[in-house]
Amino acid sequence: MASASPVRAPVLIVGAAMGGLRAAEALRKSGYAGALTVLGEELHAPYNRPPLSKEVLSTEVTHAAVAFPSRAETADVTWMLGHRAVAFDISAHTVTTDDGRNHDWSALVIATGLRARRLPGLPELPGRHAVRSLDDAMALRKELIPGARVVVVGSGFLGCELAATATRLGCVVTVVTSSVEPMIRPLGHMLAAALRARLEEEGVAFITESSVESLTSHEGRLRGVVVAGGDLIHADVMIEAIGSDCNTEWLEGNGLDLSDGVLADNALRVALADGGILNDVYAVGDIARFPNPMFDNVPRRIEHWNIPTDTGKRAGAVLGARLAADGSFEQAVAKPFAPMPSFWSNQFELKLQAFGLPGLADPDGISILEGDLDGNVAVGYHRNGRLIGVVGVGLKAALLPYRQQIAAGS
Amino acid sequence: MVEGFSVIKVDVDMDTCQNYGQCVFEAPTIFRLNDDEKLEYVADADDDLREAVEAAIDVCPMQAIRIVE
Numbered sequence: 001m002a003s004a005s006p007v008r009a010p011v012l013i014v015g016a017a018m019g020g021l022r023a024a025e026a027l028r029k030s031g032y033a034g035a036l037t038v039l040g041e042e043l044h045a046p047y048n049r050p051p052l053s054k055e056v057l058s059t060e061v062t063h064a065a066v067a068f069p070s071r072a073e074t075a076d077v078t079w080m081l082g083h084r085a086v087a088f089d090i091s092a093h094t095v096t097t098d099d100g101r102n103h104d105w106s107a108l109v110i111a112t113g114l115r116a117r118r119l120p121g122l123p124e125l126p127g128r129h130a131v132r133s134l135d136d137a138m139a140l141r142k143e144l145i146p147g148a149r150v151v152v153v154g155s156g157f158l159g160c161e162l163a164a165t166a167t168r169l170g171c172v173v174t175v176v177t178s179s180v181e182p183m184i185r186p187l188g189h190m191l192a193a194a195l196r197a198r199l200e201e202e203g204v205a206f207i208t209e210s211s212v213e214s215l216t217s218h219e220g221r222l223r224g225v226v227v228a229g230g231d232l233i234h235a236d237v238m239i240e241a242i243g244s245d246c247n248t249e250w251l252e253g254n255g256l257d258l259s260d261g262v263l264a265d266n267a268l269r270v271a272l273a274d275g276g277i278l279n280d281v282y283a284v285g286d287i288a289r290f291p292n293p294m295f296d297n298v299p300r301r302i303e304h305w306n307i308p309t310d311t312g313k314r315a316g317a318v319l320g321a322r323l324a325a326d327g328s329f330e331q332a333v334a335k336p337f338a339p340m341p342s343f344w345s346n347q348f349e350l351k352l353q354a355f356g357l358p359g360l361a362d363p364d365g366i367s368i369l370e371g372d373l374d375g376n377v378a379v380g381y382h383r384n385g386r387l388i389g390v391v392g393v394g395l396k397a398a399l400l401p402y403r404q405q406i407a408a409g410s
Numbered sequence: 411m412v413e414g415f416s417v418i419k420v421d422v423d424m425d426t427c428q429n430y431g432q433c434v435f436e437a438p439t440i441f442r443l444n445d446d447e448k449l450e451y452v453a454d455a456d457d458d459l460r461e462a463v464e465a466a467i468d469v470c471p472m473q474a475i476r477i478v479e
Contacts, residue, residue, distance in 0.1 A: 066473075309469065
């Protein structure tokens with residue numbers, strides 16, 4: 001690198017989804033006016049993913065329907081879309097993209113998120129789907145026609161939403177899951193069993209504690225799904241909603257702790273496996289594993305909708321202070337950051353909303369706070385006697401005091 | 411926005427809004443849930459509140475809020 005050059009390499013944000021967008025906006029808001037490039041694998045400008053399994057899938061799927069509004073402060077950001085990062089060199093300060101080009105950076109924000117996990121060992125057949133991207137949703141939408149027989153594999157929130165949406169579109173839907181009840185891991189048995197009953201009333205069939213053994217096909221297209229024990233379910237469409245994997249392979253070989261996402265500190269600065277902290281490399285969104293003092297000092301990845309926004313803003317502000325070089329960096333790092341995890345899920349008329357981390361509850365720490373399981377209900381999740389999560393069905397404003405209780409800790 | 415104008419226009423698509431109330435936490439002087447748990451909001455906000463309104467836009471699960479420029 002020519003030391004005479006006064007031009008610094010750009011700040012590079014790898015990942016052009018919600019987390020990358022919020023980081024770019026926050027960096028600009030912090031006063032950073034230098035070069036800023038956002039690299040994204042998808043060709044679409046940043047958009048909102050949750051409607052892809054809900055509202056948008058029920059109608060026509062378009063980018064316009066889900067795009068985030070672009071803001072004045074990011075008008076001069078360089079967007080390099082359609083390029084996937086394949087390698088990263090921490091000492092050379094470069095990122096390599098799939099077209100073989102190297103991109104220099106003065107600071108890096110890692111925002112590459114997740115990809116849908118696929119069922120291993122099955123043939124690639126038309127009719128197999130996963131829903132992570134807008135293109136995925138567009139491809140699936142075409143096949144969700146009335147009368148189509150749909151198998152949803154996996155019974156997390158995404159699987160249950162897809163089952164509900166497909167049923168509403170007139171499809172005949174069977175959920176195949178390894179779990180005892182849908183959504184059991186975050187919700188616990190009591191609420192999960194109640195929700196399953198309500199989904200069954202709406203016409204969704206469940207095959208629990210099972211798995212997909214093989215597929216049958218006819219003229220090169222999916223025709224059926226064989227589950228454990230040998231039963232065949234006729235299927236025109238199979239949607240795989242069995243979870244996600246972190247897009248972190250491109251970061252390997254640089255001493256980062258990639259054991260589960262990207263380890264970072266509370267300021268979202270990336271941590272090295274040897275304990276060091278990088279002041280110029282940040283991780284945001286679903287793949288950032290960071291400690292949240294609202295709960296404890298254990299670094300965790302949180303795959304909730306609000307987290308890319310909260311972590312993107314946080315990383316942008318801290319990095320902005322670092323680049324300002326005006327002495328505000330330590331202060332920015334020390335600023336309290338304890339984002340409230342929140343998510344919601346719509347399944348038929350069931351409107352779920354959750355705050356906190358219900359999945360951390362003690363086994364005997366789950367109880368009804370108000371209402372009853374057949375109707376509107378708020379379920380509380382406690383750890384060591386403290387409320388750490390709440391899930392509401394059909395309740396909204398009523399949940400807000402519980403949200404405050406979780407935030408306050410004790 | 412017109413130079414020197416210190417008011418922003420807030421718009422919520424009430425067909426899209428599901429009354430989750432996340433905006434209330436970010437901009438409590440603009441948004442509130444009424445006794446029927448329905449969202450109410452002030453359409454004209456001082457430009458000082460732009461950042462708070464943008465934060466409310468960011469946290470809206472339905473992405474139903476916008477600033478009309």
